[in-house]
Amino acid sequence: MRSLRLLLTALVLSAGTLGQRARRIAIVGGGPAGAASAYFARHELQQHNTPADIHVFERLPRLGGRAHVGTVEYANRTLYFEQGASMFIGKNRHLVDLARSFNLTLCPHPCTLHPADKRPTDDDMVVDAGMLGAYGIWDPLPGPVSGPGRWVVRRHGDQWLRDMLRALWRYGGLGDLRRVRRQTREAVDQFMQSYDQFSRPHDGVYASWDAYLADRPALQQSLYYRAAELYSHGATRISQRFLREVVSLATRVNYMQDVDSISAVGAHISMAAESDEAYSVAGGNHQVFDSMLGHSAEVHLGKEVVAVERNGTGYRLVTTDGVEDGVFDTVIIAAPLPLTKIRLPEGLEDLKSAVKAEYVRMHVTFVIGTLRDDLFPSDTLRLPRLVVTPYGTTLPFNCLSILACLDGTQQCGRPGSLALFKLFSHAPIDLPQVFAHVQWHRRNTWHAYPRLEPRNGNKYGGGEGDESGAFHLPRKSLPPIVLDRMDDAGVFYVNGMETVFSTMESQTVAARHVVRLALFGENFPS
Numbered sequence: 001m002r003s004l005r006l007l008l009t010a011l012v013l014s015a016g017t018l019g020q021r022a023r024r025i026a027i028v029g030g031g032p033a034g035a036a037s038a039y040f041a042r043h044e045l046q047q048h049n050t051p052a053d054i055h056v057f058e059r060l061p062r063l064g065g066r067a068h069v070g071t072v073e074y075a076n077r078t079l080y081f082e083q084g085a086s087m088f089i090g091k092n093r094h095l096v097d098l099a100r101s102f103n104l105t106l107c108p109h110p111c112t113l114h115p116a117d118k119r120p121t122d123d124d125m126v127v128d129a130g131m132l133g134a135y136g137i138w139d140p141l142p143g144p145v146s147g148p149g150r151w152v153v154r155r156h157g158d159q160w161l162r163d164m165l166r167a168l169w170r171y172g173g174l175g176d177l178r179r180v181r182r183q184t185r186e187a188v189d190q191f192m193q194s195y196d197q198f199s200r201p202h203d204g205v206y207a208s209w210d211a212y213l214a215d216r217p218a219l220q221q222s223l224y225y226r227a228a229e230l231y232s233h234g235a236t237r238i239s240q241r242f243l244r245e246v247v248s249l250a251t252r253v254n255y256m257q258d259v260d261s262i263s264a265v266g267a268h269i270s271m272a273a274e275s276d277e278a279y280s281v282a283g284g285n286h287q288v289f290d291s292m293l294g295h296s297a298e299v300h301l302g303k304e305v306v307a308v309e310r311n312g313t314g315y316r317l318v319t320t321d322g323v324e325d326g327v328f329d330t331v332i333i334a335a336p337l338p339l340t341k342i343r344l345p346e347g348l349e350d351l352k353s354a355v356k357a358e359y360v361r362m363h364v365t366f367v368i369g370t371l372r373d374d375l376f377p378s379d380t381l382r383l384p385r386l387v388v389t390p391y392g393t394t395l396p397f398n399c400l401s402i403l404a405c406l407d408g409t410q411q412c413g414r415p416g417s418l419a420l421f422k423l424f425s426h427a428p429i430d431l432p433q434v435f436a437h438v439q440w441h442r443r444n445t446w447h448a449y450p451r452l453e454p455r456n457g458n459k460y461g462g463g464e465g466d467e468s469g470a471f472h473l474p475r476k477s478l479p480p481i482v483l484d485r486m487d488d489a490g491v492f493y494v495n496g497m498e499t500v501f502s503t504m505e506s507q508t509v510a511a512r513h514v515v516r517l518a519l520f521g522e523n524f525p526s
């Protein structure tokens, strides 16, 4: 009886597409890229009236990958905080539109709200840190925290005019800001062309990231320069001070790198993040990816893929539990290959060096406590929301931000007041060096994102300022998308895109490109 009902259901489900075999797709990884691969594959195939059988394999017992929420109880309230990827900007169309379509709450970053909260409702004690000034550059002179440091720059937030006048004076007008903004806008606009391409049914298919970038010259060129080089020559030259205090601040906060090592693309993306409205999803960004997967795939949690093998006309997956049932037409790897132990089909050993990328090892520390009051000059009445150490400084941290004030509005930002803090650092934080009192803390370490270096390494170091010369050098290819192909089947790789830059949004965009290529090939039917 039961099997008859199943059979009938199957017949009804396949009625519209009778005779067509379901496309079997395996996706490795349940982070932003894996969720988007499943979601967009489901959509594309639906539009072509092709049935799909989509499976997602995730090593961890949870979805979201580097989008991973944490919680802590304080004063009868649950505070939510992002342990990894925390924010996205209003221009990030996939994340913004999808969050809205799933009825999730977009919350100004940083956000400690519960998923059901619709807007910050400050109770008596827990106060949103949004009232504080934007940022300050704090120099921990003279040694690793042995006396009060010095404010190099401080934005007060509540004194907008004073902040602006000071900035105008400090950076000699608005010229540098304009030059940087123009570069940022060009790169971001070219990235955003992807959305228009997706809206055309036959567009947005690239066989490689190199082909993708060839259509986006501002991004492509910026990938072969360090930020410091781009901004030291010709028409894009800006002052060293603006470079180190504004551009490097953004790259330090977003990618843990200074302007003299990060690629110019990394600087553009960091500047975009710092100059647009930033949001998080109340209760955790991972909910966007959970919801994308909930509608589109069968999810297998706690299953680590250890090998992809050719099998007849398709592929079999081997996980830590053994060989998975069935043969897949398409395998999409949506995790950083250099960090996994996945064995690829025979003959693909050379891919190891092609997909190589060094991931930034970083520490994220959360603390409920009070800061040492001897860190800051004694006339510091209120701290800014974000405290960044200067260019080239990594101790005691790269940056420290206040996520929520826990002593009420009056005390919010006062150096000795209780707050929920987040710190980014290259080495584990030595808590007593920074905090007078710690009530609670949590430490995370991540392989956060690839080091965003210019693709050709240091070849342009100490150049003569002849930018055009740089482009005559051979360009090192980006990691491949197509790892293996047999007739209609293939193995595809999303995370090579991360070596250009790494964000949740760009990984969903990369996944959508890869899905189109995997399902329809380069000769996308129009």
Ligand SMILES: Cc1cc2nc3c(=O)[nH]c(=O)nc-3n(C[C@H](O)[C@H](O)[C@H](O)COP(=O)(O)OP(=O)(O)OC[C@H]3O[C@@H](n4cnc5c(N)ncnc54)[C@H](O)[C@@H]3O)c2cc1C
Residues within 6 Å of the ligand: 028, 029, 030, 031, 032, 033, 034, 057, 058, 059, 060, 063, 064, 065, 066, 067, 083, 084, 085, 086, 087, 088, 303, 304, 305, 306, 334, 335, 336, 340, 341, 342, 364, 446, 447, 448, 449, 495, 502, 503, 504, 505, 507
């Ligand atoms: C501290 C930190 C801060 C960040 N801040 C931001 C930010 O503010 N904004 C932003 O947009 N981005 C930010 N990022 C970057 C962002 O997290 C990444 O760009 C994004 O998560 C990449 O998505 P992904 O799906 O490609 O990879 P991941 O998120 O890493 O997901 C890959 C998934 O694959 C799984 N997996 C790996 N190997 C296997 C295997 N063999 N079998 C099965 N499953 C496997 C992993 O467990 C993981 O769940 C930050 C990252 C970190 C660490």
Ligand SMILES: *[C@@H]1O[C@H](CO)[C@@H](O)[C@H](O)[C@H]1NC(C)=O
Residues within 6 Å of the ligand: 075, 076
């Ligand atoms: C938490 O809730 C308990 C029980 O409702 C109450 O007695 C206590 O005062 C609350 N604590 C705070 C800090 O609000």
Ligand SMILES: *[C@@H]1O[C@H](CO)[C@@H](O)[C@H](O)[C@H]1NC(C)=O
Residues within 6 Å of the ligand: 101, 102, 103
């Ligand atoms: C979102 O909310 C609207 C209105 O309340 C509702 O019609 C819709 O079904 C909800 N969508 C989801 C995905 O929950």
Ligand SMILES: *[C@@H]1O[C@H](CO)[C@@H](O)[C@H](O)[C@H]1NC(C)=O
Residues within 6 Å of the ligand: 310, 311, 312, 316, 323
């Ligand atoms: C396909 O995989 C199955 C199960 O591992 C195995 O028995 C079979 O021999 C394989 N076939 C080919 C052609 O590799």
